[in-house]
Amino acid sequence: MKTTIKKIGINGEGIAFEKKKPIFIPYTLPEEVIEYQITERKPNYSFGEVKKVLYPSPFRVQPECRSFKECGACTFMQVAYPTQLEYKKKLLQETLMKYAKIDPSLVDDVIASTSPLHYRNALKLPFAMKNDKLVIGMYGSNSNRFVRIDHCIIHQKRLDVIKREIVKILNAHHYKAYENANKDGLRYLVMRILESKVQVTIVGGKNDISKDCIDQIMNIEEVVSLYFSENRTKKTTNIFGKEMIHLGGVKFLNFHFKDIYATLSPRSFFQLNTAQASRLYDVVVNAVADNQECIVEAYCGVGMMSLLLANKAKKVIGIESIPEAIQNAKRNAQRNDIKNTKFMVGDAGTELVKLSAKQPIDTLVVDPPRSGLDDVMLDCIMKSDIQNIVYVSCNPATLAKNLAILQETYAITKITPVDMFSQTAHIETVVLLSHKDIEEHVKLSYEPEDKPSTHFRDATYEEIKSWVLEHYGLKVSSLYIGQVKDECGLAKRENYNKSKKKDAKVPLCPENKKEAIKAALEHFEMINDWKKMSE
Numbered sequence: 001m002k003t004t005i006k007k008i009g010i011n012g013e014g015i016a017f018e019k020k021k022p023i024f025i026p027y028t029l030p031e032e033v034i035e036y037q038i039t040e041r042k043p044n045y046s047f048g049e050v051k052k053v054l055y056p057s058p059f060r061v062q063p064e065c066r067s068f069k070e071c072g073a074c075t076f077m078q079v080a081y082p083t084q085l086e087y088k089k090k091l092l093q094e095t096l097m098k099y100a101k102i103d104p105s106l107v108d109d110v111i112a113s114t115s116p117l118h119y120r121n122a123l124k125l126p127f128a129m130k131n132d133k134l135v136i137g138m139y140g141s142n143s144n145r146f147v148r149i150d151h152c153i154i155h156q157k158r159l160d161v162i163k164r165e166i167v168k169i170l171n172a173h174h175y176k177a178y179e180n181a182n183k184d185g186l187r188y189l190v191m192r193i194l195e196s197k198v199q200v201t202i203v204g205g206k207n208d209i210s211k212d213c214i215d216q217i218m219n220i221e222e223v224v225s226l227y228f229s230e231n232r233t234k235k236t237t238n239i240f241g242k243e244m245i246h247l248g249g250v251k252f253l254n255f256h257f258k259d260i261y262a263t264l265s266p267r268s269f270f271q272l273n274t275a276q277a278s279r280l281y282d283v284v285v286n287a288v289a290d291n292q293e294c295i296v297e298a299y300c301g302v303g304m305m306s307l308l309l310a311n312k313a314k315k316v317i318g319i320e321s322i323p324e325a326i327q328n329a330k331r332n333a334q335r336n337d338i339k340n341t342k343f344m345v346g347d348a349g350t351e352l353v354k355l356s357a358k359q360p361i362d363t364l365v366v367d368p369p370r371s372g373l374d375d376v377m378l379d380c381i382m383k384s385d386i387q388n389i390v391y392v393s394c395n396p397a398t399l400a401k402n403l404a405i406l407q408e409t410y411a412i413t414k415i416t417p418v419d420m421f422s423q424t425a426h427i428e429t430v431v432l433l434s435h436k437d438i439e440e441h442v443k444l445s446y447e448p449e450d451k452p453s454t455h456f457r458d459a460t461y462e463e464i465k466s467w468v469l470e471h472y473g474l475k476v477s478s479l480y481i482g483q484v485k486d487e488c489g490l491a492k493r494e495n496y497n498k499s500k501k502k503d504a505k506v507p508l509c510p511e512n513k514k515e516a517i518k519a520a521l522e523h524f525e526m527i528n529d530w531k532k533m534s535e
């Protein structure tokens with residue numbers, strides 16, 4: 001059968017239509033004319049396989065990896081790199097529109113990677129037996145079929161070489177792959193490389209790695225740290241077992257990242273594309289205003305963003321569920337002599353509920369796993385008075401579903417995609433949100449450039465509040481003065497913060513409130529030309 005590919009699907013496959021029903025056909029590009037066959041029919045859609053590309057897209061390229069179809073991880077490898085970025089932007093725009101009706105023009109161009117190949121600083125690969133030899137590979141996409149992978153061109157080059165050396169050493173010592181029946185053998189090889197230093201973790205049923213084998217692995221020039229993790233659970237989403245047994249070298253991987261001297265345990269999360277992580281964090285740091293009281297980073301990992309944001313607030317608090325990551329974060333703060341950060345172990349949503357009851361939070365940074373924000377977290381944000389949110393996401397679908405809820409209270413001001421996962425359809429996104437009520441007040445109280453610090457000089461926050469209540473019957477829950485400098489009088493940030501807690505849940509009609517605030521500003525002659533400013 002012959003068809004024309006109409007668009008790209010969320011997993012990077014081409015989509016054609018048959019009687020208005022989509023057919024998902026991997027490894028095809030929009031506008032290509034292809035011959036295909038149906039591999040699976042479902043009531044509302046089908047899957048197909050390309051047999052021949054009759055008219056290729058001008059953006060099709062020869063994939064550089066020989067096993068890319070078999071392995072299935074790099075669904076975009078047949079697409080020219082600049083076109084990959086265009087497809088990713090479009091996919092993001094479509095997903096945000098589909099679930100949250102977000103204006104596509106808010107989405108910036110994707111921040112490109114300077115190394116679309118050999119970028120991954122980490123790998124987690126399963127072991128298997130082939131011809132009585134231990135090998136590593138991957139399970140093919142959507143299947144349990146093991147695909148042997150000796151070379152991977154998205155792994156950093158040295159990582160790729162060292163992984164083969166380790167498998168060779170393990171074979172020389174006659175180690176076998178894991179068998180469920182006797183709960184023995186090796187399950188996964190986990191490695192991470194930063195600044196040419198490698199941390200290795202072997203996951204298996206029982207720690208029986210011999211001294212000689214440990215010495216040989218530790219003799220590989222870049223390997224500085226070796227662990228064994230016992231994991232005998234039948235089916236698990238966690239690769240590591242409960243215990244991490246230290247076999248050799250240093251316990252932590254120490255490295256410099258941006259201006260931070262950082263340390264990592266094997267279980268702690270770290271972004272897998274080091275160069276792009278730096279660009280991602282730049283986007284986050286630039287999005288957060290200076291001189292804040294309190295910033296919270298939920299899902300903080302080893303606290304890199306908290307540490308980079310430390311000079312923007314009196315206090316930065318990181319929350320993370322993995323205890324080792326929090327240990328790393330605390331150590332990172334100490335080593336860099338950063339004294340205004342605090343890190344806590346716990347569920348991000350649950351801890352945020354407690355924190356926001358205790359103190360006002362100016363900015364919340366969230367960087368959840370692929371599942372997105374859970375109900376506890378969303379509910380807490382929606383009930384809080386947090387002014388700004390920076391949402392970092394690696395999954396456009398859960399991001400869009402969360403934004404559909406957050407949009408009721410927050411305005412989306414900027415969306416920046418970052419290409420962390422070249423050759424795949426995955427995309428990282430940074431979304432900036434600001435509280436709608438507060439944004440409205442910012443417009444009303446923002447200082448004109450040529451007339452600095454004149455408003456609020458003659459009235460306290462309490463006076464303004466009482467006047468609005470008396471004349472408009474409205475309780476002012478927040479008169480935003482965050483952009484106004486301290487020298488401008490009595491209505492300072494402390495008043496604003498105190499008032500927030502008391503009245504945070506008073507419902508206000510925005511139009512009425514706007515009018516009331518304008519009238520109050522006029523009454524107190526705080527801004528002579530407020531009309532001009534609020535246009």
Ligand SMILES: C[S@@+](CC[C@H](N)C(=O)[O-])C[C@H]1O[C@@H](n2cnc3c(N)ncnc32)[C@H](O)[C@@H]1O
Binds near residue numbers: 368
């Ligand atoms: C995408 S990573 C982001 C880490 C960090 N922001 C960074 O850039 O390195 C998500 C982190 O959330 C943590 N996590 C997952 N579920 C959590 C939860 N319910 N509460 C707190 N942290 C969680 C994971 O352990 C992981 O470190």
